[in-house]
Amino acid sequence: MSESMALRGLYAVTPDETDDERLVALAAQVLAGRPALLQYRNKLAAAAQRRTQAAALRELCRAAGVPLIINDDLALALEVGADGVHLGRDDGDPAAARRALGSGCILGVTCYADLSRARAGAAAGVDYVAFGAMFPSSTKPSAPPAPFSLLGQAKAELGLPVAAIGGITLGNAAAVVAAGADLIAVIGDVFAAPDPAARAAAYRALFVSP
Ligand SMILES: Cc1ncc(COP(=O)(O)OP(=O)(O)O)c(N)n1
Numbered sequence: 001m002s003e004s005m006a007l008r009g010l011y012a013v014t015p016d017e018t019d020d021e022r023l024v025a026l027a028a029q030v031l032a033g034r035p036a037l038l039q040y041r042n043k044l045a046a047a048a049q050r051r052t053q054a055a056a057l058r059e060l061c062r063a064a065g066v067p068l069i070i071n072d073d074l075a076l077a078l079e080v081g082a083d084g085v086h087l088g089r090d091d092g093d094p095a096a097a098r099r100a101l102g103s104g105c106i107l108g109v110t111c112y113a114d115l116s117r118a119r120a121g122a123a124a125g126v127d128y129v130a131f132g133a134m135f136p137s138s139t140k141p142s143a144p145p146a147p148f149s150l151l152g153q154a155k156a157e158l159g160l161p162v163a164a165i166g167g168i169t170l171g172n173a174a175a176v177v178a179a180g181a182d183l184i185a186v187i188g189d190v191f192a193a194p195d196p197a198a199r200a201a202a203y204r205a206l207f208v209s210p
């Protein structure tokens with residue numbers, strides 16, 4: 001991971017959007033609010049559309065100076081020249097992903113509510129570990145809950161940036177940051193906001209010291 005990639009702030013994660021123009025327009029608005037990272041996640045698009053969308057986001061993110069992370073799909077990340085990949089339980093071996101990506105790309109893993117997954121991720125060379133769901137998520141209602149306490153525990157033990165996801169809103173995000181989250185990963189509260197740029201900027205302000 002390069003020095004210029006700060007893993008602290010809003011981690012904006014795209015919604016399941018199959019209208020390419022709408023996805024790009026929404027992402028451009030969110031990028032105007034300067035998130036730390038943008039993750040391309042789309043569970044509805046087929047492979048060809050995922051390539052098109054990821055390539056479009058690649059250009060947008062490059063212009064905005066915001067790293068693009070691809071969810072689930074190392075091959076797609078390599079194909080479009082993304083800045084990194086995020087892997088869950090069924091998305092491949094993080095150590096193999098690190099070897100394929102090299103040291104200059106960002107690698108993150110979902111740890112759910114399981115500190116042992118975070119330890120394994122650290123051993124595999126990940127750049128951040130993610131825990132969730134912090135709150136019930138209407139985007140992913142099946143996500144089981146994770147306690148806030150894991151955030152501080154993982155940070156203290158592993159010395160890695162910690163991401164928090166699931167049901168985070170502007171109203172509850174400060175408590176998650178106070179519990180130790182370096183990255184606040186959000187889909188609905190940012191992308192479905194009346195003004196996504198302003199909402200993203202409001203999250204950014206949570207990380208600015210007074
Ligand atoms: C930052 C971040 N954390 C967690 C997830 C969830 O990843 P995963 O467990 O692979 O689930 P899906 O996103 O594939 O539904 C994430 N995407 N990003």
Ligand SMILES: Cc1nc(C(=O)O)sc1CCOP(=O)(O)O
Pocket residue numbers: 110112131132133134136137138139140143144165166167168185186187188189
């Ligand atoms: C993709 C995802 N993973 C989760 C987990 O807990 O692992 S919760 C989630 C959905 C996050 O969307 P929203 O910000 O709209 O709640």
